[in-house]
Amino acid sequence: MLVTLSVNFKVISPYDVMFSWPAIKTKFEFWRLLSPFCYAGPFDFSTLIGCYMLVSFSQQYEAGGPFNTGAGGGTADYVFCLLLGAISMLVSWPFLVKFFTLPPLFCRNLVYYVLYTWSKRHPTAQANIWGFPMAANYLPFAYLAMTVFMGNSYLDMIHGIMCAHLYYFAVDVVPMVYGKDILRTPQFLIDYFGIGEYRPEAAPRVPVPMGARGGGNVADGGGGGAHNWGGGGQALGRN
Helix, strand or coil, rough: CCHHHHHHCCCCCCCHCCCCCHHHHHHHCCCHHCCHCCCCCCHHHHHHHHHHHHHHHHHHHHHHCCCCCCCCCHHHHHHHHHHHHHHHHHHHHHHHHHCCCCCCCCHHHHHHHHHHHHHHCCCEEEEEECCCCEEEHHHHHHHHHHHHHHHCCCCHHEEEEEEEHHHHHHHHHHHHHHHCCCCCCHHHHHHHHHCCCCCCCCCCEEEEEECCCCCCCCCCCCCCCCCCCCCCCCCCCCC
């Protein structure tokens, strides 16, 4: 939020926060590895909705129990999920930009990365958009269809969904099909955030962005890892 305010009040230029590998490599502007995820855009309604969606779905995903990659489905697992998403976007962007017009800012990409991951973790949770009910599993594609229909840019949304699907495949499909856990939350994240409580029976509460009204709660439909560790742990949305 600080970066977004600084750019909009012209304290810094938007070009100073964009991802640029040449600037990182030759000028050692290492902040460009983080700043593209921190600038949400100019002051308008879409920026406000994007910030709300990121905070809302992050809180719901973290509270409902993220995919368990070694920290019991707790905050450490969620932070690891975000790190993997950020890395995958930074790595894939230089290749995609050769073929598509994709802005070097990744805040909205990250929004739909979190939304898609949340929808895969709780696929049967009920929501509706503008009165149309649907399962959470279809929510990212409903937002994508609405964006295309309204004539707005959507490639950054697809980029975020694509990176999220790679994470979902690695954390849920591979262990289920091949019986191997290929993603493990680093120990330093577990040491800092602690072991979260893994509660597959917890019913997620669906957030209500962009006029959507949450439906009823249903049992969690996602998986990921076979760990069942208990304990406390810090939550990103608390304190």
